[in-house]
Amino acid sequence: MKTKPANSLIESPASISASQRRQFIKQGVALFGGSLLAGAGFPSIVMAQSTQLETTKAKLGFIALSDAAPLFVAEEKGFFKKHGMTDVEVAKQSSWGTTRDNLVLGSAKGGIDGAHILTPMPYLLTTGAVTANNIPVPMVILARLNLDGQGISVSNEYMDLKIGTGSADFKKGLERKKATGKALNAAMTFPGGTHDLWIRYWMAAGGINPNSDLSTIVVPPPQMVANMKVGNMDAFCVGEPWNLQLIHQKIGYSALTTGELWANHPEKALGMRADYVEANPNASKALLKAIMEAQMFCDDPANKEEVARICSSRKWINAPVGDIIERMQGHFDYGTGKVVENSPHVMKYWKNHTSYPFQSHDLWFITENQRWGYLPSKLDAQALIKKVNREDIWRAAAKELGVAASDIPKSTSRGIEKFFDGKVFDPANPKKYLDSLAIKAMKG
Template structure:
């Protein structure tokens, strides 16, 4: 069951005063970078050279905490600082809406780029999820964050105590299946990150996500309301919705997705390839603004302000208290577990969170092969080389004044380790697939 929404592309009003502040509270690591960037004012890297080809761009976002860099870049004036004075950041009702508006492009009253699930630019570029399977070339320009998605479970299962280990749910889910009333688990887009996390979590416990439960699609902002009325038994989505679920006493967090894979890649900043190819300077300026915003979002001193910015009616329309706790690393799981200074806190910049490692996209594509979204003979290496534009990220970072030590020298982060003992070597994806018991590929 796929839920699609069509919403008007309304302009988002700036939050009065926020983007006119000249003083940014930044941590020591980011301060040096921003000091270098300030020397480029008034219009960033283009003050002394050729400016952007256009000052316009329309960017989409979903009401999720990891969209914050795009919102902050708008509200703190970073887009304007880098010469992009007419950027609209507009809310999308679902990932299906994001896809449809990317296909339209801003010239068709759609969008030029977006905060997006990292596998989606590949699914869109390959025409796997577009109308009539028509490919729309996309580029990933940056990763927006690591970690901090949540797998949530309804209160009816609290006594079973499922955590990152979903095994306690296996027998009851199989019993429900035998009785003809399969448990429903929700994610936000087929083949997207939330789909992959909840599938990995279930499969690691011996629960087949395609056969033992019913997997449904629900837009992120509707997750809490749907669990409240009993539409689903478990779901995976990003903050602030898992935290809000706990604050309302409707369900609990079984695990932070960082417990599945520590420092895992999550959302990306992606744009239509046509926009980037036509306006390379503008795309670079947008990226620099997003990178600067990520530094702002990373600083613990800015978390209260960040939560206040995104929580407004214009953006999330969510109480700050439902956002700021987990943003600072305070995790009340809702089942008695409370973790302070969680290592699974959302990371926007540190640990190379912004750099789009090609090895990570290789994992996303390998998982989508695992679950039948791509054919087993897909040329993953070629696809990643075409969609992942880490070269543009590096150019933007250097222009922004990011230290060489903070710019990765390899497009691979190397072998990745998962909670269940599995490992993924990006140089040998086939070995990883062979090690998995539940999959749709031989």
């Protein structure tokens, strides 16, 4: 049963203010014409039909990562409630696989309605590429949650090489270790997810084939450091705070932050089950507005310490604030003697059009998933993007929030993107980009 919000606009005419009456009449004229406004109570009914929240409930999943901060802040600072979503549960998930499984279930069956999610996952779910029996679970993307801020770290076993942005030295280290007969592993968090694509891109650019030169394994983000400590991997790609925690525990070091691969790259998204959005369009927009306000809060330098403290709590990431605050403020200690202050690759939550879900970025993620065989090469990517990417809802929410025109992109494409190895992705010609890549594992 859908719940009527506490601030329902279905009221008696006597309880409506003069300004509300003027707004009701204005909407009524626009929708039906003046002849239908004769009934004294009619304007309030018009308003209720157009803007009333269908539900105040939503269950959102998250993984213990600092790029989930907008969800934490939206709850802690009351933004969900501010927009009428008084019954939002933000529930910790143990892995991206668990997030997938709970999205498949949906909240009606004990799962979740949406999540802080790896940007490619809504596409992998919608196509059924990562579900049991390949059964599609239609999803939508309402917003991007952050740009940059992930990292690729390597074990102290390779400290003598001081591996950096290029992976050629990592290749030398792997060849050295392979000669001893030991297993070689690179860890990421979900097949076809952002971390998988970053570490594959990085390795392939240096001549390492991630499908044959070593094993690419799946490890949940909060378990990365412990697994490297016991020697289960040579390198991993994950979000913060786990790269910095690795350094603080003297287990490994940062080769690079992913913004060095692709400056201002998209990362996580706010993904929702399509049936939730279809049944609850106003509630979905209310959730989005709360998240957008939280993103603005997170990106304000004056709030960084508070955001780090919120993230560190047991309820959310459950990690020392010292493992979170430094990189959140742009202080990057790579663990090798290299230290960068005010890094341009600090995680962004709002500025640089972070929140807007560019369709061109979704096309890159689909193209990379085709590159590695997670999605078929014969796929109507544009049609799929139009189903999943709901930038139209984002624009409507931005208008209602009064977002500055300069913070609202004029196009659904951010244009041509350039990568650290000189490769170029033109959204108008993804095939040319694919053809330029030497290492890939495409399927029909």
